[in-house]
Amino acid sequence: MKRIIVGLLTTLLFLGCSSKESVETDIEPMLVVGKNMAAFTLNDQHEKPHSIAANTKTLIFAFSKDIGHTCNEFFATKSDSYLSDNNALFIADVSAAPSIIKSMFIMPGLKEFKHPVLIIDDESVSKAYKSGQDDEKIIIVFMKDKTITAIKPVSTNLELAASIEAK
Numbered sequence: 001m002k003r004i005i006v007g008l009l010t011t012l013l014f015l016g017c018s019s020k021e022s023v024e025t026d027i028e029p030m031l032v033v034g035k036n037m038a039a040f041t042l043n044d045q046h047e048k049p050h051s052i053a054a055n056t057k058t059l060i061f062a063f064s065k066d067i068g069h070t071c072n073e074f075f076a077t078k079s080d081s082y083l084s085d086n087n088a089l090f091i092a093d094v095s096a097a098p099s100i101i102k103s104m105f106i107m108p109g110l111k112e113f114k115h116p117v118l119i120i121d122d123e124s125v126s127k128a129y130k131s132g133q134d135d136e137k138i139i140i141v142f143m144k145d146k147t148i149t150a151i152k153p154v155s156t157n158l159e160l161a162a163s164i165e166a167k
Contacts, residue, residue, distance in 0.1 A: 027124075029131035031061075031141055031151055038146045042091060042118040045110035050089065050118055052146050058088040058164055059143065063126070063135035068092045071138060072113060074157045080114040086164045091118040093135075095126040140164075 030037075037059075041051045052059075062068040071090060075082060083090055094106050102121065110117050120126050133139050137153035140163040154160055 027127050027131055030128045031131075031133060031139065031148065033148050033150060036147045037143065040146075042120060044116045044118050045107065045113065048116075050116065052089070052143070053087075054145060055087050056089060056143055056146070058086065059141040060088060060090045060160070060164070061093070061129065061133070061139040061141065062091070063093045063130050063133065063139070065097075067136065067138055068094075070157065071160070072115075072117070074160055075115045076113065078115070083115055083164075088164050089118055090115065091120060091129075093120040093126045093129070095121050095123045 037052050041049055043049050060071060062071045071092070075090065079085070092110070094102055097106055107119075110119070120129060133151075134153045137155055138160055140152045140154055140160070141148055142150040142152070142163075152163060154163060
């Protein structure tokens with residue numbers, strides 16, 4: 001009887017330790033030219049939901065910590081209304097950070113910014129947006145009528161400014 005119980009516990013242990021990788025299905029990329037983003041909604045750093053307005057021309061994605069810092073430092077040098085004046089939204093992916101780090105450090109730090117920062121904090125949502133993108137670059141998504149018209153990875157603040165301010 002003791003061997004049966006040990007065998008069952010061992011089996012349960014192995015089942016509990018199995019990898020989630022084998023269960024995952026293919027993820028449909030969200031950032032694809034021609035894709036309509038009308039259903040896009042994310043909360044900002046103050047937990048206020050944001051959707052894409054009809055006049056939104058640019059989405060700026062930061063998928064890594066360093067890229068997020070680069071973008072936030074750039075936006076801090078601009079007026080509080082810089083993004084809205086240029087019909088742009090900034091999206092930062094914080095999904096890779098552990099929950100305790102997000103709640104104790106990242107979110108309080110983001111709340112200090114005067115510009116809105118939309119937050120991706122779910123790994124499955126993050127994977128859909130990162131799919132096919134270089135997560136070590138700033139990803140600029142150009143839009144017209146809520147539909148993606150072009151995607152451009154950039155590396156510098158000059159390229160970022162030029163992309164946002166292009167009319």
